[in-house]
Amino acid sequence: MQVDIYSSSGEKRYSLNRNQYYDDSIPSVVISDLDGSVIMGQNTVGKLWFYDQDGELRREVELFPDASYDLERILHLDLSEDGTRLAVVASKRGASHLGSKAPHPSGEPHLFLLTHTGDELWKKALPDFNSSATAISKNGDHLIANSYTVDIPGNLQKQSLLFNDNGERIAS
Numbered sequence: 001m002q003v004d005i006y007s008s009s010g011e012k013r014y015s016l017n018r019n020q021y022y023d024d025s026i027p028s029v030v031i032s033d034l035d036g037s038v039i040m041g042q043n044t045v046g047k048l049w050f051y052d053q054d055g056e057l058r059r060e061v062e063l064f065p066d067a068s069y070d071l072e073r074i075l076h077l078d079l080s081e082d083g084t085r086l087a088v089v090a091s092k093r094g095a096s097h098l099g100s101k102a103p104h105p106s107g108e109p110h111l112f113l114l115t116h117t118g119d120e121l122w123k124k125a126l127p128d129f130n131s132s133a134t135a136i137s138k139n140g141d142h143l144i145a146n147s148y149t150v151d152i153p154g155n156l157q158k159q160s161l162l163f164n165d166n167g168e169r170i171a172s
Helices: none
Strands: 002-006 012-017 028-031 038-042 047-051 057-062 075-079 085-091 109-115 120-125 134-136 142-150 156-164 169-171
Touching: 028 075, 038 075, 038 085, 075 134, 085 134, 085 142, 109 142, 109 156
Parallel strands: none
Antiparallel strands: 002 012, 028 038, 038 047, 047 057, 075 085, 085 109, 109 120, 134 142, 142 156, 156 169
């Protein structure tokens, strides 16, 4: 798979090439307004790749080193407007319904706050079986993530969780 990166004036800056398996999800990509660097994430392997403004790979981060490849894992990225902080919501594995006979029904979703270079500032386990989205404030001082569990009859338990930049939950 090739991802082409363009400037705001429409000029092609560079291309990123990644292996893409036929049943794999399309990677998540964010581009920094700070310096034009790119962060790419792949849910199935729980990895992030940090590229500089010239498309050179600077760092690879594995969010769950003890987890296996899983098509059902989630990964969502949001970069602060100033480009300095990255919010990531990711699961260790795909989730099943509450009450199922799956060996590990919870996907073990976590919310991460990282720097734009990939340094982990903190990581918090989310309370429910799954998540699907996160957002970070303009200056990176607040993060929000959803957390939910579905039982076998289809009942949905859901919540939104607000964190400060120190990883303290301040509202739900």
